[in-house]
Amino acid sequence: MTTGVMIGEVSLGEGHRTAIIAPVLGSSVSVLREHAALAREVPVDILEVRLDHLLGGADVPLAQAESTIIDALRAVRAAAPSHPLLATIRTASEGGTWSVTDDVYAELLGAIAKSGLAEALDVEIARHPAAISSVLEATETSGIPVVLSRHYFESTPPREAMLAMLEYMTTLAPPQRAIAKLAVMPQCPEDVLALLSASLDAKRRLEHPLITIAMGHLGRVSRLAGEVFGSDASFATVGAQSAPGQLSASTLALLLDR
Template identity: 45%
Template sequence: MGATEHSAHAGGAGGDGAGGVVRVRGIELGTGVPEIIVPLTGADERSVLAQAERARTAPARIIEWRADLLAPSAPAAEHRERVLGALPALREALAPEQALLLTVRTAAEGGGRALTDADLSALLRAGIALRGADDTALVDLVDVETARAPEAVGAVIDAAHEAGVAAVGSFHDFAATPPREEILATLRAQRALGADVGKIAVTPRTADDVLVLLAASLEAARDGAGPHLAISMGSLGAVSRVAAEVFGSCATFATAGEASAPGQLGADEVSRMLAALRP
């Protein structure tokens, strides 16, 4: 069963089939005002929980844990155990209505850990498998880099769907902005792999690059196949973060502390601008 078809519990994902809306904890991705996602970037459990406490009161209903940034010097096995050990307390630290997005960004896409495809898949699937006292998954969404080996990506997406967790298929380019057709092809390929939400983040070198990203995002939204995020990073691309609704993105990233990518703005500021720029 796909996550966009699952609605068995409030922490799971579900959809109504109209435009591929994805639901997590009562949040609807793909309709209305774009959601604000705040990242947690702490290097140890205490700082992650402290950031979570700040994020609890931020105008954000989705909290992303950048678990690749935890224990940066720890060996892979220790890192995995610490990630899994921290998840229950992190879920408890968030507000009940806030959804938890688990992300392990690899060094290949600007993240903090060099992981094999198999190790990345195993870590994400282990996080998905953790259950709370109510026997629901501790995480509500999981990010998987779709440029990894198809079998590893497929295993994560399948595990997410079986657990009622929404899968976010992501791709990051820290060097450039690909052509519009390539951006569109990436978002469509993520959907074809089974991702409930597609995500692409690119680096602009000129204002024209930002326009390319926004045009591709708008065209992807017109496909009507499901929600996506399209982000132009850095200060040059900041407009893409606050004009998300106009150009079809279902969410945007903002900070309640440290940023996790270039160009992120404060959550309070983004919330005000999203409201002011509503079409």
């Protein structure tokens, strides 16, 4: 049976309805603030603050990057005070905009965890194990849950490989404070079916909440079928898309009968 994870006042898992997570992103704090303010007008449960778009090139000094991130989280918090925040630094290797070393990645996520400005933190499991351990230690100390994520923007792994990936994620942190997220790019309808099948199997086997996504137009059905196939949240837009195939939050809420 799935153990629920609380992100602010929003529960993921335990048979609750599909949560709607809206990414907010922009190249400046002011743009982030504007996009966050839009969330007050639509049925969004959680805001994902995409911080990588703010950080520019790989040579940004650590202190400057940390200051920028903290300023951005404060701005989004002020613009949308009733929404819990999921802080994400999506790196270039996972479809984001920032190339960063494992050490800097761990330092920045640790700073976010300690800041108290986010209710949850995205952690890319493809980073070096030492970096992952450092971040998970910081989140445990701070008491905030994590979204353990893996993204395949070029392809869809075989069904058994996807299931193994989700199972591996659940070994990294206990179910009451970790969500396993897997996003893939389908090349054919069979890829979408493989993702949905792996998700359903994982939901039946594992205690952790799951977020499973087939991206692009071909995979849109996966964003709507979470309650059937085991995904506890779906991503939708209030501003710019952060991944191909995302619906607007208003459209997704309507289709989910929210």
